[in-house]
Structures are given as structure tokens and as C-alpha cells.
Amino acid sequence: MTTEFLNSVRTSSLPLHRLRLNSFKRKCILYSFAIGSNKGKDTFVPRITCYEDKNLPFHLKRTQFPVKLAFAISINKAQGQSFGRVGLYLPEDVFAHGQTYVALSRGRSKNELLIKSTSERLINVVYKEIL
Template structure:
């Protein structure tokens, strides 16, 4: 819609995976030339570079997964966008649209305490009060899910589902599996002798040498951390939890990657999972 109004829009997200899911997406570090791991509000942007000229022409910046943005990164972006046109206005007068869910994972600080993590959240930035806040009435990722599953996810994210030990008891319909790989990815032919066709690739007889390649139609499956899964949805989710989660939002993010409870499978030593929620953030 903004593009149809001749607005120059740039999409960005904090992580590389999340940015690839956006149209014309770039990581925040790449867009603003942020110095990752540096607490000072500095950037590698050069006023005469082509990158800087393109950034000056942007009208609207859509910044997704904002719960993962650090306070320092947001304030550095403000500094960069003010500095490019030498503007007194926040973000150089550009429109900044943040999107995200603060039930999800916060900025990562190596060996950071709860105080470190909450203080580094963008809600504690001097810029936060300049944003107008809107809330979605429906969870678009699981909009067709049953009401009990939606309520369970929200209760996990808000910490309402926690008992006195900050643990969540899984729904009876969520299986705790012995063999995660077989149960999640075994498919409809699990336990059966199945024909896997062998594919012989095209052989070019005009070549001066003999070339033939044989393939089998087997799909690869990958394992990623909960943090890297943020921003994505999957057809089936196998959640392996040999140990407790250790930071705000990880349990909620892990559960909500599945579009319905029928797509989530868990391998854990207990049916009571630890759930870290910093209620002062949500």
C-alpha cells in the first residue's frame, strides 16, 4: 500500500533469518551499519557513500521482531537517521513502524542478568514514548486454531500458566515423545517397507567424457535453536528440551512456531516445562 503511494519503503529485522522473510529485507546491522557488541551509539555509515544516499531517500522503515532490538541499537538508528540530513527530528523525520511481540525473546546479552535484559529492552529507551501503540486483536499465525490452544499460548506468553515453580503443565493433547525424529518426521509410511525411486539424471552424449548422476528424492531436515526460529512458522515442529529454557520468551516462541497444537511434538524429561516470563516487559 505504501509503495502504491510512491513511498520508498525499507524493511528490516534484527536477525538474518527474519530479514529474509521480508520484502526487500535487510538486517538492522547492515541497514544502519551498527557495530554489533559495541554499547556506544556509533555507526560505520559514511555520509558520502551510496548506502547512505539510499538510506536518505527512504520514507518509511518497517522494523520487524522489535522485541529483539536492543535499546542501544534503536537509539543508534535514531542518531544515524538524524545525522544524515542533519535533522532535529527523531529518526530524521522518517516514519518508523515497529512490529513484534514482547512475549518473545529479548535482546541477547551474554551472561546477562534479568536486570541487564530488561534495561536493554527498547521499552526502556527515551524514544519509546514517541511511538503510537496498536495491538492486534487476533493472532494471525494461529487464527484458525482452536480456542483452547490460543488461550494456552497466551497464558504461556503472559506467565499466567506458570505454577509456583514457574513451570507450565503441558496440555494432555501435547504428546511427550520417546523418539522425536521418528514421530515427527516419520510420515504416513512409518514402519512400512517403502519404495524409494532412484532418479538417473540426464546424460549428455555430446560431452567428451561419460557423466551420470543418481539421486534419491529424500528431503533434508534441519535443527535450529529456539532463538533462530523466532519470526518463522513451520508445518511441523519437533521441540527437543533436554534442559530447561533459561530466558524470557523461549517457551512461548517454541510453542507458537506451530500453527496448531496438532503440529507440535515435544521431547522432554518432564511434562512440566520451565517458563521464564518478565512480566514488567509484556
């Protein structure tokens, strides 16, 4: 197999061959927690060995950082779009009428929806004073 072919292999269990990052060293990435009990703390993500042999006719082994490219957009920007996977992060209640529906209906399947919220249940808060 050529190097170009091996670098082009894209499977769900392997990160991309090349991903440019700003804050990393040769053997680890400096990471700051954004949420949770470790919020604001720094840690290192080391390079690991990744294996893939389920979908390929050969055994592939790469040593690389275990990260994948991801995108984030606001609920309003997502309106009218459909996505294969949707992660919804709600540190506080949704503030405008219909935003909960818009956010939850962006995924093509409920099995591909992940919700992270600080409250027990989702509440679509409407401030009638503003209307």
C-alpha cells in the first residue's frame, strides 16, 4: 500500500491523518477543561497508537493524537439545517420561544442526539416582557 493511500483512509474509529493544531508539542497537546469539576484546569493529551482492521483488508496502525475535527454553531445558525450527529450544550435554559424545538430537530435521528444540560429538564423560557 502506498503512503498516500494509507493517509487517505477514513473510518469512524480513526482520526484523520493530518489535523493542524495550535497548542501542541511533538508528543502531547495542552488541553484546558471548559466544563465540569475540572473547569479551567490544564492537562496533557498524549499521542496514542490507533488500530483499525474491521473495515480494511489489512491491519492499520497509526501513532497520533486521539482528536477529531468538530464544528460548533449557535441554535439560530442551525435553523433549516440537518446533521447526522448533534451535541447540544445548554449551560442555562433556552431563552427564546421555539429554540428548544429548533435545537432538538436538527438531528436526523434521536439516536444521534446528545444533550448536556445543567438542569434536570429542558425548559423553553419566554420573557413576555420583551415581546
